Amino acid sequence: MKNQRLFLKGNQSLWRRMSLSVLVLTVGAGAVIWLVSHVNLLNCSQKSATSSLSSQSVLLLNNNHVSDDKSASAVTQADGLSKVIASLEQQAQDQIRRWEVPAEFEGKTLSEVKLPGKEKVIALTFDDGPNPPYTQQILSILKKNNIKATFFLVGENVKDYPLLARQEVAEGHAIANHTWSHSYRHFSLDGATHEIDDTAALIDQTTGVKTSIFRPPGGFLHNGPADVAKSEKYFIAMWSADANDWKRPGVPTLVNNLLREVSPGGMALMHDGGGDRSQTVKALPQIISTLRNRGYKFLTVPELLEMQDSELKRAMPGVLSKK
Numbered sequence: 001m002k003n004q005r006l007f008l009k010g011n012q013s014l015w016r017r018m019s020l021s022v023l024v025l026t027v028g029a030g031a032v033i034w035l036v037s038h039v040n041l042l043n044c045s046q047k048s049a050t051s052s053l054s055s056q057s058v059l060l061l062n063n064n065h066v067s068d069d070k071s072a073s074a075v076t077q078a079d080g081l082s083k084v085i086a087s088l089e090q091q092a093q094d095q096i097r098r099w100e101v102p103a104e105f106e107g108k109t110l111s112e113v114k115l116p117g118k119e120k121v122i123a124l125t126f127d128d129g130p131n132p133p134y135t136q137q138i139l140s141i142l143k144k145n146n147i148k149a150t151f152f153l154v155g156e157n158v159k160d161y162p163l164l165a166r167q168e169v170a171e172g173h174a175i176a177n178h179t180w181s182h183s184y185r186h187f188s189l190d191g192a193t194h195e196i197d198d199t200a201a202l203i204d205q206t207t208g209v210k211t212s213i214f215r216p217p218g219g220f221l222h223n224g225p226a227d228v229a230k231s232e233k234y235f236i237a238m239w240s241a242d243a244n245d246w247k248r249p250g251v252p253t254l255v256n257n258l259l260r261e262v263s264p265g266g267m268a269l270m271h272d273g274g275g276d277r278s279q280t281v282k283a284l285p286q287i288i289s290t291l292r293n294r295g296y297k298f299l300t301v302p303e304l305l306e307m308q309d310s311e312l313k314r315a316m317p318g319v320l321s322k323k
């Protein structure tokens with residue numbers, strides 16, 4: 001059963017999520033047109049409300065048993081509509097929460113995924129947070145550019161800033177495990193298990209996300225936590241392009257560090273936590289616009305894995321369905 005479910009999910013989950021986003025936007029746009037026509041805020045003709053977008057929103061309202069009674073107040077109707085939109089957003093977040101690592105990536109360590117189709121896609125990743133004010137500043141830049149990224153969270157910081165972790169999920173970003181204490185020391189088995197499991201438990205408790213993606217602090221694969229993560233079937237996400245932003249080399253160098261290493265299917269490493277990240281915040285808009293000009297699209301790490309998963313299965317049906 002799981003096999004079948006994963007197979008279906010691999011092919012459909014990414015697109016289902018994208019379709020859902022389109023639906024949310026469509027309903028949102030429809031809502032604006034529909035509300036404007038109902039409360040007569042503008043002098044435009046009532047005919048504008050008969051656009052297909054508006055029809056879809058009214059249909060959706062009916063499907064969701066929200067009253068379409070013309071005598072109901074605009075305020076009540078707006079309440080109904082915002083509930084529908086909130087419900088669709090909730091569904092998108094629930095999909096993020098329910099996501100599982102595809103079977104072929106369980107226990108694997110990769111710095112990039114190989115996409116047979118050579119799509120120009122990249123995952124922007126931010127480590128060591130949540131960490132005010134830089135996390136909020138980065139979230140705001142990502143929202144302005146309509147980009148979803150991946151945040152690798154430190155348990156101690158999730159404990160201190162739970163609302164920021166929730167905001168990341170609410171805004172559609174992926175979150176993952178980056179240990180509890182972000183120490184480079186060698187851990188006992190118990191210590192390493194605490195680093196992985198207590199962080200995962202707190203992330204779940206705080207955001208509802210059951211993450212099974214791990215990035216080892218400093219990229220250390222042999223000091224304990226990465227071995228525990230592998231034994232628990234986590235996907236170990238390294239990186240293929242490094243801004244070296246923690247060195248605070250100045251914005252132009254930081255931008256160049258990252259841009260010279262990016263490649264399709266890669267994971268780009270930056271930091272929102274661990275210190276003063278004002279240079280990262282300043283560099284990010286330039287990094288995004290340059291990558292866009294080069295033709296890149298931005299995916300989360302789960303989306304990258306889903307993309308390779310479905311492409312591999314299309315190329316070699318049956319080969320990867322081993323569980």
Ligand SMILES: [Zn+2]
Pocket residue numbers: 127128178182216217218
């Ligand atoms: Zn780190």
